[in-house]
Amino acid sequence: MQQVDWSDYQVFLALAQAGRTGDAAHLLGVDSTTVSRRLKRLEHALGAVLFERGRDGHQLTEAGETLFDEVSTMARAASRIEDSAEGDGGLGGTLRISVSEGFGSWFLARHLPDLADAHPSLTIDLVASSGFLNPSKREADIAVMLSRPRSGQLIARKLSDYALRLYATQDYIEQVGKPQTPLQLTEGHRLIGYVPELVYAPELVYLDELHPGLKATLRSSSINAQHRMIAQGAGLGVLPCFIGDSDPRLIQVLPHHMILRNFWLVTHADTNTLARVKTGKDWLLQTVAANRNVLLSGASPG
Structure with a gap:
């Protein structure tokens, strides 16, 4: 050979x-x-x-x-x-973190410079997309997933709950009317949501939890595209509160009807104790704990 x-x-x-x-x-x-x-x-x-x-x-x-x-x-x-x-010389190498598109672009990206400043020799990859890289295949060092994995040599712990609500613009409400009950969502409202065939996790199916049989007629595989359409007044849609409440153009509709989901912190058993992976995990846990109100209610970061 x-x-x-x-x-x-x-x-x-x-x-x-x-x-x-x-x-x-x-x-x-x-x-x-x-x-x-x-x-x-x-x-x-x-x-x-x-x-x-x-x-x-x-x-x-x-x-x-x-x-x-x-x-x-x-x-x-x-x-x-x-x-x-690396010893006392500081962390080096590459840390790859895989997260959902919304969590990565709307929450994690604003905090990631703190980790970079603390470890200037560490290269950090934030992979924020529709779908997750797989720690089992060594595609990522850390993944933040929507459910606890049931197979593979993976170590998972709950990172946080996060809340979602229905949002629209004030202009949309003035033109079409504000629904007072979930049933009224079936009466002349355009709903924005995911393309069912392209949903990469069952946890992203929301509308049935508001009212059985609700269907989106303006759809995208991208949560950022959904947000943009809602913010342009194209219809009503479910967004994580850390997205919806951070946009002053949006208001909560049916605010008492909250949907709750989980984030799970996942690593591979073989790399879980590597210094850069442990540092990344600890930073994620601390950052989320310090900003839990953002994930659960959309309040300004603390």
Whole structure:
């Protein structure tokens, strides 16, 4: 077997995690051609086909699965060596945090500079998107999820409850009227919400909790797009209070009808005790605890 460059293994890991050449290239900060070239070089050196290529992206072959386990173990060992070598010199390396789009862009992003200032040698990736990266596949060091995972070598603890309510603009209320009961939402109101087929977590299904059978007719897979449509007066929609109450254009509708959800802090058992992961977890717990009123009522940050 030919000698293999460690960077080729890193490309292999990224592609196994991302599933697509373009996504792996984005994770690594290179172009897709580089990913393809290094994968071809690795497969040639090992004398094995590591991926099956299909319309759904790259899927690991049996040889690829075996290599993934071995290289993941090597990567974790390298992380521990890097972790212990940092010593008193401060945290280094990369900490990747995966969160939902709304929580990341409306809550976490405003506080993340505090963590960066405390650890200037640490590179922090905030992946805020529709869906979550998977700690089981080493796609993220920390994930904030909407439910407790039931499988995999994961460690989970509840981070916080958060509240959601129905919002609209004052202009919309003046033009269409303000519903006084959930039943009145069925009477001439346009509802804004998720595309049912694209909901990535059942916890994002809200409208039935206000009134059975409610359906959104203006829909988006993005909570930020939903917020924008609600704020433009296009209709009524459910938003987390940390989004809705931070926008002065919006008012609560049926304020006594609150929907409650949970955030869960999730890490992989093998990396849970790494210094940068532990630091990230502790910071998240402290930040959320200090701003719990924002998550539960939308009050100004403390």
